[in-house]
Amino acid sequence: MTIDPVLIKSSFAVVEPHGPEVAARFYRHLFEHNPGVRSLFAEHLDGQQDRLWAALGALVTRLEDTDALLALLRDLGRRHAGYGTLPAHFPAVGASLIATLRHFAGAAWTPATEDSWQAVYGTVAATMTQALTEALSGAGPAAAAAG
Numbered sequence: 124m125t126i127d128p129v130l131i132k133s134s135f136a137v138v139e140p141h142g143p144e145v146a147a148r149f150y151r152h153l154f155e156h157n158p159g160v161r162s163l164f165a166e167h168l169d170g171q172q173d174r175l176w177a178a179l180g181a182l183v184t185r186l187e188d189t190d191a192l193l194a195l196l197r198d199l200g201r202r203h204a205g206y207g208t209l210p211a212h213f214p215a216v217g218a219s220l221i222a223t224l225r226h227f228a229g230a231a232w233t234p235a236t237e238d239s240w241q242a243v244y245g246t247v248a249a250t251m252t253q254a255l256t257e258a259l260s261g262a263g264p265a266a267a268a269a270g
């Protein structure tokens with residue numbers, strides 16, 4: 124699986140105009156297939172939907188700026204330690220994200236697009252999970268700086 128930034132950006136450009144509908148469908152899919160994670164989120168998802176959407180846009184914008192992207196993902200992963208998120212939750216979120224993008228991309232979605240998104244999510248999840256695991260175990264930048 125390889126990341127093709129052109130495929131990622133072109134498919135995202137088709138999905139993006141659907142705005143809040145995309146996040147709404149993503150959460151519906153996630154909670155339908157994984158009812159156990161619903162309680163991690165606030166009852167009203169409006170603000171959360173905007174933040175997730177902004178984060179996805181930020182990721183796609185920085186796709187080719189690896190340093191900025193990794194720094195953003197490490198921060199995001201660390202913050203998720205405070206939300207009750209566990210590394211085991213990432214595959215479910217990835218599956219719902221890809222299903223949602225596939226739905227809104229329509230004819231713009233090809234097997235190569237899916238491969239590219241799988242590769243992007245794999246990198247995102249691996250980087251966030253590492254930072255999350257460090258934060259949960261009390262390691263992370265402070266401990267690393269001290270040691």
Ligand code: HEM
Binds near residue numbers: 175199203213248
């Ligand atoms: C691609 C992976 C993910 C991205 C881009 C993402 C993005 C975000 C963003 C931008 C926020 C807003 C708060 C902040 O910026 O710190 C947030 C909050 C949150 N995320 Fe994620 N997230 C991801 C994966 C996950 C996973 C795997 C879970 C586990 C179920 C999760 C659960 C949560 C929860 C519970 C909150 C707080 C919601 C609330 O306050 O109601 N996220 N996420």
